[in-house]
Amino acid sequence: MSETTVTTQQQATRTGRWPVVAWGLWDWGSAAFNAVITTFVFSVYITSDSFGDGASAKLGWALAGAGVLIALFAPITGRRADHSGRRTFWLSVNTALVVLASTGLFFVKPSPDYLWLGLLLLAAGNIFFEFASVQYNAMLNEISTPANVGRISGLGWGLGYIGGIVLLLIVFYGFIDPEVGLFGVTGEDGLDVRVTMLLCAVWTTVFSLPVILTIRDDKASRRPRTEVVSVVESYRQLFQTIRLLWQTDRNTAYFLLASAVFRDGLAGVFTFGGVLAAGTFGFSPGDVIIFAVAANVVAGVATIAFGTLDDRWGPKKVIVGSLSCMLVAGTVIFFLHDRGATIFWVFGLLLCIFVGPAQSASRTFLARLIPEGKEGEIFGLYATTGRAVSFLAPAAWSGFIVMGAAVTGVADKDSAEHWGILGIMLVLALGLGFLTKVRATENPASSLSS
Known part of the structure; x- marks a missing residue:
């Protein structure tokens, strides 16, 4: 199927409500891996004292390694799935x-003997989750039109926040908080956390099935295996697109660079927020989950509320303001880390307030830069x-923990964990610096050629 051709199946999909809901439910289900596993439960568990010294830094290195593999292979997964016409298959x-x-x-x-098993499984999950997200995000154009793409995209984003809140509450009251939880589960031998991982697997499965069963691959659009683009050719086409963009619309290229950097910093805030709360500020696993619920609530509400400011002031001002406030809050957390949990509750939630608006305004900024007809590309x-x-x-995160341990002279790297905050703030600051080079324009003079 060519880029300009819309099949009857796609037209029916775009006009139905259920396909939109089914698509959004995948985001709801993804909260199991994003909110529970990566951010607030398993990452806190794997960096606890039970797994030995330096577990927090090792977590950072494991996720960094996963990021390198994602960088090498994710860019071509969407292109290859589009070319083969098997997007739902690869999502599945x-x-x-x-x-x-x-x-x-x-x-x-909970033993040092199991540390690397946990880190490798977590890293692998991150890699496959990102690959799945490529296919999932690419489906947006199949279930939306130019008139409602923003609302549908926002629905998925919102369902992700809500799904995270619901699942975290189930986990907290069902397994983590009670001395004896559902099915007689206790905290002995880490069983409460480990059973939560099984619940996450079930949650992901149940809420992924609707989109997989609803948005089917169009057999008529599949290409013969002999026409499937090779890995080398996929990379060649990718570099060709980047070169063309650099030649014809450099302002958009600058923004892609800036947003890539600060969006990774935004992801780092949530990825390591729970680890920091437990390791540096003494939050119990239950406290971390309560904080997670509060963080998701303020992030969701702020993202909706800041949409008005986006329209009134423009997305660049929202992004700059959000990143600047986050840098201030992160700096305060670093210097006042020994003042107790209240500091993290106040300034940690302040960080979370600005994560969603920065992410949302970033997408809006790009939408106003894209030449007409090049949105998908x-x-x-x-x-x-x-x-x-x-x-x-x-x-x-990991590099600054190592540096902090060297600077302070502590033998226990976990005692220097708060230095990881400076690593995340550095990434945000770099993204903000790159963003200052981008013109805030809604109608770029240049456009991409075909």
Whole structure:
């Protein structure tokens, strides 16, 4: 199927409500891996004292390694799926691999002997989750029109936040908080966390099935295997797109670079927020989950509220203002880390307030830069550039912990964990610096040639 051809199946999909809901439910289901596993439960568990000294830094290196692999392979997965006409198939495969990785985390017992098993499974889950996200995001054009693409995209984003809140509450009250939870589960041998991993696997499976069963691959659009583009050719086409963009619309290229960097910093805030709360500020696993619920609530509400400011002031001012406020809040957390949990509650939630608006305004900014008719191509590159630098925040987090331990002279790297904040702030500051070079224009003078 060519880019300018819309099949009858696609037309029916675009006009139905259920396909939109089914698509959004994948985002709801993805909260199991994003919110529970990567951010607020398993990452906190794997960096606890039970896994030995330096677990937090090792987590950063594992995620950095995953980011490198994502950067090498994710850019071509969407292009190859589009070319082969098997987008839903690859969404299914990669989602299934995420489920398998989540299930495997059940076997990670609280002992240093299981540290690298947990880190490798978590890294693998991150890789396959990003591959699945490429296919999922590419489906947006199949279930939307130019008139409602923003609302549908926002629906998915919102369902992700809400799904995270619901699942975290189930986990907290069902397994983490009670001395004896559902099915007689206790905290002995980490069983409460490990059973939560099984629940995450089930959650992901159940809420991924609707989109997989609803938005089917169009057999008529599939190309023969002999026409499938090779890996080398896929990379050649990718570099050709980047070169063309640099030659014809450099302002958009600058923004893609800036947004890739600061979006990775934004992801780092949530990825390592729970680890920091537990390791530096003494939050219990239950406290971390309560903070996670509050963080998702303020992030969701702020993202909706800041949409008005985006329209009134323009997205660049929203991004600059959000990143600047986050840098101030992060600096305060670093210097006042020994003042107790209240500091993290106040300034940690302040950080979360500005994460969603910065992400949303980033997408809006690009939408106003894209020449007409190039939306799909440039938004695909937007996803690509973000994944290409997804190792920055984890590497900066771990690198600054190592540096902090050397500067302070502590033998226990976990005692220098708060230095990781500076690594995340550095990534945000770099992105903000690159953003100052971008013109805030809604009608770029240049456009891409075909």
